[in-house]
Amino acid sequence: MEPALELARLRRACTHCTMHTLCLPAGSDALSLRPQDSLIRSDRTLGRGERLFRAGQVLDAVYLVRDGALKTITLAKDGEEQVLGFHLPGEMVGLGALATGRHRSEAVSLTATRVCEVPFAELGQLAARSPSLQAQLLRVMGQGVARDQDHVEMLIRRQAAERIALFVHGLQERYRLGGRSASELVLPMSREEIGRFLGLALETVSRGFSRLQEDGVIAVSGRRVEILDAAALGRLVQ
Amino acid sequence: MEPALELARLRRACTHCTMHTLCLPAGSDALSLRPQDSLIRSDRTLGRGERLFRAGQVLDAVYLVRDGALKTITLAKDGEEQVLGFHLPGEMVGLGALATGRHRSEAVSLTATRVCEVPFAELGQLAARSPSLQAQLLRVMGQGVARDQDHVEMLIRRQAAERIALFVHGLQERYRLGGRSASELVLPMSREEIGRFLGLALETVSRGFSRLQEDGVIAVSGRRVEILDAAALGRLVQ
DNA sequence: CGGCGCATTGAATAACTTCAAGGCTGGTGG
DNA sequence: CCACCAGCCTTGAAGTTATTCAATGCGCCG
Numbered sequence: 001m002e003p004a005l006e007l008a009r010l011r012r013a014c015t016h017c018t019m020h021t022l023c024l025p026a027g028s029d030a031l032s033l034r035p036q037d038s039l040i041r042s043d044r045t046l047g048r049g050e051r052l053f054r055a056g057q058v059l060d061a062v063y064l065v066r067d068g069a070l071k072t073i074t075l076a077k078d079g080e081e082q083v084l085g086f087h088l089p090g091e092m093v094g095l096g097a098l099a100t101g102r103h104r105s106e107a108v109s110l111t112a113t114r115v116c117e118v119p120f121a122e123l124g125q126l127a128a129r130s131p132s133l134q135a136q137l138l139r140v141m142g143q144g145v146a147r148d149q150d151h152v153e154m155l156i157r158r159q160a161a162e163r164i165a166l167f168v169h170g171l172q173e174r175y176r177l178g179g180r181s182a183s184e185l186v187l188p189m190s191r192e193e194i195g196r197f198l199g200l201a202l203e204t205v206s207r208g209f210s211r212l213q214e215d216g217v218i219a220v221s222g223r224r225v226e227i228l229d230a231a232a233l234g235r236l237v238q
Numbered sequence: 239m240e241p242a243l244e245l246a247r248l249r250r251a252c253t254h255c256t257m258h259t260l261c262l263p264a265g266s267d268a269l270s271l272r273p274q275d276s277l278i279r280s281d282r283t284l285g286r287g288e289r290l291f292r293a294g295q296v297l298d299a300v301y302l303v304r305d306g307a308l309k310t311i312t313l314a315k316d317g318e319e320q321v322l323g324f325h326l327p328g329e330m331v332g333l334g335a336l337a338t339g340r341h342r343s344e345a346v347s348l349t350a351t352r353v354c355e356v357p358f359a360e361l362g363q364l365a366a367r368s369p370s371l372q373a374q375l376l377r378v379m380g381q382g383v384a385r386d387q388d389h390v391e392m393l394i395r396r397q398a399a400e401r402i403a404l405f406v407h408g409l410q411e412r413y414r415l416g417g418r419s420a421s422e423l424v425l426p427m428s429r430e431e432i433g434r435f436l437g438l439a440l441e442t443v444s445r446g447f448s449r450l451q452e453d454g455v456i457a458v459s460g461r462r463v464e465i466l467d468a469a470a471l472g473r474l475v476q
Numbered sequence: 477c478g479g480c481g482c483a484t485t486g487a488a489t490a491a492c493t494t495c496a497a498g499g500c501t502g503g504t505g506g
Numbered sequence: 507c508c509a510c511c512a513g514c515c516t517t518g519a520a521g522t523t524a525t526t527c528a529a530t531g532c533g534c535c536g
């Protein structure tokens with residue numbers, strides 16, 4: 001990758017990062033944070049299919065996706081994979097472990113992915129010293145809760161077409177919040193993974209995309225999805 | 239209700255309440271909390287069908303269910319109700335609003351219900367002064383996230399029978415954690431509400447219960463559900 | 477260029493929803 | 507006290523939707 005492009009990507013990722021004050025302290029009470037309070041332990045790079053954490057593992061850090069994408073999954077009794085969530089740049093991973101201190105799910109990289117690692121033990125101490133950081137932490141956790149609720153709202157819809165429209169719409173929204181082009185998406189996940197996220201067979205997902213294409217809402221070519229009629233998509237989910 | 243029974247119920251509710259140190263400060267750093275730090279503003283009593291908060295309303299407090307039961311719902315475009323969660327004694331309500339500061343859903347009482355109201359603004363300040371309180375707060379929030387994830391895991395299952403078995407099993411578990419009899423449940427919600435929680439038609443829910451009864455797993459009589467074979471139920475969900 | 481993984485599409489089957497009727501229960505008023 | 511009413515639950519039958527099984531197509535990488 002070219003250095004200039006790389007730098008631009010980094011800047012973009014950090015600007016939109018929900019926790020960027022953690023690595024670059026700022027805000028009204030920035031003075032209460034010392035320079036060495038920067039929380040980011042290190043960056044980790046994961047290859048496709050690599051695991052960030054596994055189920056049962058002790059929670060020692062939460063993670064922020066800088067670049068790439070992750071999925072969090074659980075394995076049902078029959079070994080079938082259930083996808084609990086997809087995590088895009090700027091989003092947080094690992095909050096599901098807060099209740100017990102151990103991860104309930106595992107996080108798997110979908111593409112080449114870089115994450116910022118935030119040691120969990122220090123996070124609480126630091127939050128206590130910085131009201132704005134604490135508020136921000138609560139807000140980020142709240143966003144995770146809100147995404148879970150969006151997921152639930154998708155799944156409760158009984159028609160496959162509605163779930164799929166909600167999925168595409170939600171992705172578009174998150175890409176937009178992440179500062180990326182919103183009209184053309186390149187999905188980091190397969191049809192099968194979408195199906196395991198939406199509670200549908202992969203064929204049903206494929207047919208759903210085809211149907212949206214027939215209706216002129218999107219243009220699909222494998223994992224490349226172009227939003228042709230955002231208004232129509234909005235109407236489908238509203 | 240007789241006074242003795244009432245007192246016993248209160249004691250039980252508070253003992254198992256996830257946040258009972260808030261109203262009766264205790265723990266290793268209890269001394270850092272002053273008596274007037276008790277957070278509970280007041281108790282509120284709701285009749286069946288009454289609303290605790292509505293969508294769009296500013297988050298000014300979170301609530302702990304002391305007695306009774308609540309549901310949180312959203313309304314789809316067609317006015318159809320979706321049930322996001324049921325909230326039993328000892329559980330917290332209102333966390334979905336953390337991201338934006340406004341409630342995304344509304345909370346409706348299913349029976350006569352009493353809740354403890356925890357002013358949100360003071361909660362953060364107090365948590366900063368008490369590490370153990372902060373840890374507890376995070377844990378309770380984590381429990382909310384975990385319940386949402388359980389909900390998602392139910393909904394992803396494509397077979398109605400599996401979802402229903404998971405629902406009954408999960409309820410039993412929560413009754414048990416709340417210190418109540420685990421073998422006989424009296425459901426506070428209707429078949430229709432269960433359906434809107436599980437993404438199923440109410441008739442499908444009814445048939446699912448009947449099927450579990452035929453198989454000797456439970457005995458059903460309207461809203462009274464007796465767990466006859468807990469091992470079999472565990473096998474169905476495991 | 478060939479192979480492999482992933483996506484699409486078709487046809488048959490299974491599952492769930494919808495429509496409809498009947499039954500149970502708890503509350504209310506005669 | 508009993509009958510009736512309303513709401514909720516159950517059960518049956520028909521219709522719809524999604525899954526499963528199967529075959530084909532497409533693109534990417536070695």
